[in-house]
Amino acid sequence: MNIRFDEENRLFVIDTENTSYVIGILGEEGFLGHLYYGDKIEFEDAPYLYKLPQNLNVPEPSMRDRSSFLDCYPFEYTSNNVGDYRKSGIEITDDNGHTSLQLCYESHEIYKGKKKLEGLPATFGEDTGTMSLDIVLKDSVVGLNAILTYSIFEGLDTVIRSVKLINESNKNIFIDKVMSMTMDMDQEDYKLLTLYGSWARERMMDFRDIGYGDTSIESFRGESSHQFQPFMALVQNGDSQDTGKVYGFSFVYSGNFEAGVCKSQFNSIRMYMGIGSKNFRWKLKKGESFQAPEVVLTYSSEGLGKMTRTLHDLYRSHLIRSKYKDMERPILINNWEATYFDFDSDKLLAIAKEAKNSGIEMLVMDDGWFGQRNDDNSSLGDWFVNEDKLKGGLKKLVDDVNAIGMKFGIWMEPEMVSPVSKLHEEHPDWAIQVPGREPCRSRNQYVLDLTRKEVRDYIYGRIKDILTSANIEYVKWDMNRQLCDLGSLGLAADTQGELSHRYMLAVYELQERLVTDFPDLLLENCSGGGARFDAGMLYYSPQIWCSDDTDAIERLKIQEGTSLIFPLSTMGAHVSDCPNHTVGRTTPFKTRGDVALAGTFGYELDITKIPSNDREDIPRQVAVYHKYNHLVRGGDYYRLSSYQRNHEMDAYMVVSKDKKEALITYVKVVASPNPARKILKVPYLSKDAIYQIEGSDIKVKGSTLERVGIVLPSLNGDYQSELIHLVAID
Numbered sequence: 001m002n003i004r005f006d007e008e009n010r011l012f013v014i015d016t017e018n019t020s021y022v023i024g025i026l027g028e029e030g031f032l033g034h035l036y037y038g039d040k041i042e043f044e045d046a047p048y049l050y051k052l053p054q055n056l057n058v059p060e061p062s063m064r065d066r067s068s069f070l071d072c073y074p075f076e077y078t079s080n081n082v083g084d085y086r087k088s089g090i091e092i093t094d095d096n097g098h099t100s101l102q103l104c105y106e107s108h109e110i111y112k113g114k115k116k117l118e119g120l121p122a123t124f125g126e127d128t129g130t131m132s133l134d135i136v137l138k139d140s141v142v143g144l145n146a147i148l149t150y151s152i153f154e155g156l157d158t159v160i161r162s163v164k165l166i167n168e169s170n171k172n173i174f175i176d177k178v179m180s181m182t183m184d185m186d187q188e189d190y191k192l193l194t195l196y197g198s199w200a201r202e203r204m205m206d207f208r209d210i211g212y213g214d215t216s217i218e219s220f221r222g223e224s225s226h227q228f229q230p231f232m233a234l235v236q237n238g239d240s241q242d243t244g245k246v247y248g249f250s251f252v253y254s255g256n257f258e259a260g261v262c263k264s265q266f267n268s269i270r271m272y273m274g275i276g277s278k279n280f281r282w283k284l285k286k287g288e289s290f291q292a293p294e295v296v297l298t299y300s301s302e303g304l305g306k307m308t309r310t311l312h313d314l315y316r317s318h319l320i321r322s323k324y325k326d327m328e329r330p331i332l333i334n335n336w337e338a339t340y341f342d343f344d345s346d347k348l349l350a351i352a353k354e355a356k357n358s359g360i361e362m363l364v365m366d367d368g369w370f371g372q373r374n375d376d377n378s379s380l381g382d383w384f385v386n387e388d389k390l391k392g393g394l395k396k397l398v399d400d401v402n403a404i405g406m407k408f409g410i411w412m413e414p415e416m417v418s419p420v421s422k423l424h425e426e427h428p429d430w431a432i433q434v435p436g437r438e439p440c441r442s443r444n445q446y447v448l449d450l451t452r453k454e455v456r457d458y459i460y461g462r463i464k465d466i467l468t469s470a471n472i473e474y475v476k477w478d479m480n481r482q483l484c485d486l487g488s489l490g491l492a493a494d495t496q497g498e499l500s501h502r503y504m505l506a507v508y509e510l511q512e513r514l515v516t517d518f519p520d521l522l523l524e525n526c527s528g529g530g531a532r533f534d535a536g537m538l539y540y541s542p543q544i545w546c547s548d549d550t551d552a553i554e555r556l557k558i559q560e561g562t563s564l565i566f567p568l569s570t571m572g573a574h575v576s577d578c579p580n581h582t583v584g585r586t587t588p589f590k591t592r593g594d595v596a597l598a599g600t601f602g603y604e605l606d607i608t609k610i611p612s613n614d615r616e617d618i619p620r621q622v623a624v625y626h627k628y629n630h631l632v633r634g635g636d637y638y639r640l641s642s643y644q645r646n647h648e649m650d651a652y653m654v655v656s657k658d659k660k661e662a663l664i665t666y667v668k669v670v671a672s673p674n675p676a677r678k679i680l681k682v683p684y685l686s687k688d689a690i691y692q693i694e695g696s697d698i699k700v701k702g703s704t705l706e707r708v709g710i711v712l713p714s715l716n717g718d719y720q721s722e723l724i725h726l727v728a729i730d
């Protein structure tokens with residue numbers, strides 16, 4: 001790992017374990033060029049990159065063909081309206097109403113460690129083992145500086161990029177768009193992989209050709225969203241786990257975003273990712289700066305699997321801060337699908353008692369415990385306990401649950417207000433709204449204008465009061481609608497375009513206060529299921545509710561898409577009752593348990609009412625969780641077979657870092673008559689070690705498992721699953 005500057009050739013070379021990233025400064029004016037990103041090359045050979053493409057010739061002094069240079073030069077970061085007609089990564093309007101911007105090299109600094117991004121979630125690392133580079137670009141006509149920052153971590157093939165804009169002029173500059181990264185490169189038969197979805201079917205994989213023009217994804221819903229994940233990858237060999245080049249881009253941000261690839265007349269492509277520019281406009285006053293969130297870039301020459309494992313390692317060791325990140329999480333039982341709004345303390349205590357007998361460790365009380373919340377039509381914002389339901393109050397319930405030997409957790413949706421609530425009666429102006437227009441309702445609720453400090457302080461005060469009133473050890477922080485009617489009574493006319501980003505900064509500020517004041521709290525983020533499952537939220541909570549779809553078979557797809565980027569330890573996954581409440585499917589209890597094991601693991605059912613066979617199986621599932629969770633949490637993840645792609649079966653494996661132990665989860669989704677044997681190649685173990693397949697007398701070398709594979713158990717019926725545990729004995 002190193003970042004070096006070749007003074008003579010004016011080149012930056014950023015080396016990670018297996019990759020090089022090369023940036024060059026060209027010509028008198030200092031055009032910053034993206035020269036290379038890929039498999040590692042020799043530092044001494046970096047100047048050779050200048051010899052490659054024709055378009056690296058700087059414009060002649062006469063300036064005659066300046067535009068034909070600018071329109072094809074591989075920029076490291078774009079300018080705007082000065083002769084490059086490709087898509088811009090940055091757009092501004094200066095005080096005269098002009099939009100031209102030409103950013104050129106001014107200076108740079110290479111240093112140990114990594115600076116914090118103020119107010120934003122970001123990766124972090126110790127000074128030893130972390131290096132960064134700041135390159136300052138300048139437009140002296142506008143008076144705007146852009147600092148491009150690159151950081152790398154020891155042992156990881158990732159380059160973290162971000163951009164900071166500084167207004168060095170004497171006037172206001174409006175930022176209309178600021179991508180956190182752009183990158184120009186050659187198109188080499190890549191396809192674009194993105195993750196799309198909807199409520200209850202988040203993060204489905206989508207591969208598409210890259211045509212001429214723009215191919216993009218976005219969210220302007222005020223959150224990262226169910227619809228698109230702030231992630232994209234260029235892939236050479238489709239969904240191959242082991243072969244082909246892959247460039248992955250993951251955005252550490254939870255609000256509006258846009259990302260895409262633009263193919264030019266010369267077959268080059270421009271990648272971009274950043275805050276969504278629709279409805280965005282930021283007024284940057286003299287001397288002020290704007291920090292854009294960061295993007296994680298990773299390159300793999302070994303297919304998608306390596307990209308996944310790199311991102312998992314990065315997020316586990318350099319993004320998630322919670323003390324729980326390396327710990328076994330308490331197995332929880334959540335009452336949402338058990339009772340919905342129809343519960344009281346007696347019902348909860350009955351669930352807690354039965355759960356305790358089965359080895360479950362925490363009761364989570366979901367929506368409906370406050371105000372007059374007996375359905376989803378009222379009371380958000382009224383964070384006062386409903387004592388008709390919780391007789392004797394919250395503290396009494398928590399004490400009683402603790403007396404049973406269970407921990408206690410609670411659900412909150414702090415960002416919202418119901419039109420029917422005391423809070424809205426008292427402060428109708430606290431909802432995000434455009435004066436004169438009735439705000440659009442979604443799930444019969446409005447979004448609080450958290451850009452206003454008094455609103456934030458009030459809401460945080462309520463959260464803090466609730467959490468200090470009893471021994472509450474877990475919070476599920478929900479967010480059940482998306483933003484629209486963007487208007488804040490706290491913002492001036494020329495800063496209304498700041499609302500969505502300021503809203504996100506406010507959510508981050510609230511969660512920062514929460515985890516600072518309550519360092520022992522286990523926080524789980526959630527948004528109508530998994531609409532805010534993104535790297536930004538992981539900075540605050542070590543786990544996120546993956547989807548409201550708890551059906552084991554649908555979860556195979558959802559969890560595959562999620563685990564493409566995020567560690568298994570972050571995926572909220574529960575066993576629920578059948579027929580499943582979302583899709584009406586009935587699956588074996590064992591399969592539900594085996595699938596939920598790939599995440600944080602818990603239950604979402606009325607344990608007092610489920611069939612006794614299922615209830616009696618819970619202690620076994622609990623034991624399996626305790627036995628394997630260290631592997632799921634800390635191991636390397638390998639995708640062996642994808643139900644999302646083959647519509648028949650699913651298989652994945654976690655392998656301990658020392659390769660001494662592995663767990664394969666196999667789910668046969670569709671039964672077939674008179675089936676052929678199924679052999680699964682297992683190429684990811686230690687070749688020389690001898691593995692015993694638990695429960696059998698089979699002992700076999702890793703190299704044989706790679707070449708020959710294992711025969712999968714022939715399971716009878718649809719939706720059957722098996723766990724296969726391999727232990728190195730020699």
Ligand code: GLA
Pocket residue numbers: 336366367411478480526527528529530545547548
């Ligand atoms: C969202 C969550 C659910 C549940 C409900 C409560 O949909 O994803 O798990 O908490 O809200 O209203």
